Amino acid sequence: MATVLITGAAGRVAGQLRPGLEGLDLRVTDRRDVQGWDGAEVVVGDLSDPAFAAKAVDGVDAVVHLAASPNPSAPWADLRSPNVDTVATVLDAALAAGVAKVVLATSVHVMGGYVRPGGAVVDPSWPARPCCRYGATKAFAEAYGSVVAASGGTSVVCLRLGLCRQTPTTTSNIAEWLAPADLQRLVRAALAAEVRYGAYFGVSANTRRLFDLSNARADLGYEPLFDSEVFADEVRPGPAGLCTVTHSAPPPV
Template identity: 40%
Template sequence: MTILLTGSSGRLGTMLRQRLGGDGWQLRLLDLVPYAPDDSETIIADVTDPLALDAALADGTVEAIVHLGGQPTEAVWERVRDANFEGVYQLFEAARRAHVGRVVYASSNHAVGFTPRGEASASAPLAVSGTSRPDTLYGVSKIFGEALGRYYVERYGLTVSCLRIGTCDWTPPDHRSLSTWLSPDDFTRLVDAALRTDVPYSVVWGVSANTRRWWSLEEGFAIGYRPVDDAEAYAAQLAESPALASDDFVGGGFTTPGFGIDEVRSRD
């Protein structure tokens, strides 16, 4: 199967580039940012450009799109709007025009960041909920993408998997991530499952099999995801990392009063 991977130069795109290709998937890479070439076909383009997307899909060989492109964190409205609203719409429209039947969409835990963690634990984890509680404009954009994906499933018959990604990093960076970490290998396993599932529409937590996880793996199990890694292996290294008051919410630091559009605007 040939996959169009958007955002292929970013941190998550790099993780997948290095792993999915080795699993037998044929990758076609698309990003605004060039990088050292590998064995994959590369396209330098903007996901907001419908003509560029049409060209990337024109030969009819792409069977699925893994969409990691866009604004990856909070930003001023114009950036979030262009990349994560307009860009996602153009991506789904290009898939429809080219008869690409499957989209794997990188959503985020920040779509529901203001959800209280409460007493959630690995034995009583938070399930995926239909309730939207975004913690930032970035989180709002991820809710939009999930809803748009549902529309394209119902209206046009696409298969869409929305991955509410946790702390996806090479290793857990802080105390919170002992619960929310998604390892690069498990991220690849999750995307691989989403590329193979028969479930028409799904929203799943992107999290590893962490001993301290807050989030349910049941939705992931339903699409064939089987995580292996556990952030507990790094607990001793993070013993000095404090638990924060913001850890009481799904979105962590994104929920703090000092975080958000005003802070971002002051930096720009």
């Protein structure tokens, strides 16, 4: 049985992922107490500490790295340690330990600069164009992951997650919605795929498409089942565009 480390296990996304991990031998970690992971090995500590990161990844076959600051409006001072320094520490520890795969949670905000009302569906192969500092940190994570994947035996699969909740919250995130069951399906597909490195959008099969899932379907075998359109008449209005930080800015030249 494969042993998988889940980081950020006390967070909201990890809680939604948990039901989809049956059959795996789990180790989970966070900086605070972890609840709801019965049967998993729990290790509490700060992954920005290289010694703790090395301990956390020791003996695992794969890492699903969810630990991060999730706030797109956060200033750089709040993002640098969890989203830049820590992701590098975890990837370096995984590489040094010979971990076979890291599934790295990034964000649709990596490509949010392309999103405009009525604009083209965003191709995952386009160059990164973050819409905020948070998106920039996730672009760094993808770039660092590509270096790690190219330099040793650890493969890195980057999942550009959208809004993972039971339902969309506003019209501004109805196209980036990721149903929890589709999150589970996506992560299991990423863990099983034979991919050295890749970046893939993590959204559901939404009628209002912003992000192209073609490479996720082809490389990972990801087939989302849910569509945010069923909630379209229920969600409250939201700002145009993807990111509240820059949605009112003119398109970059």
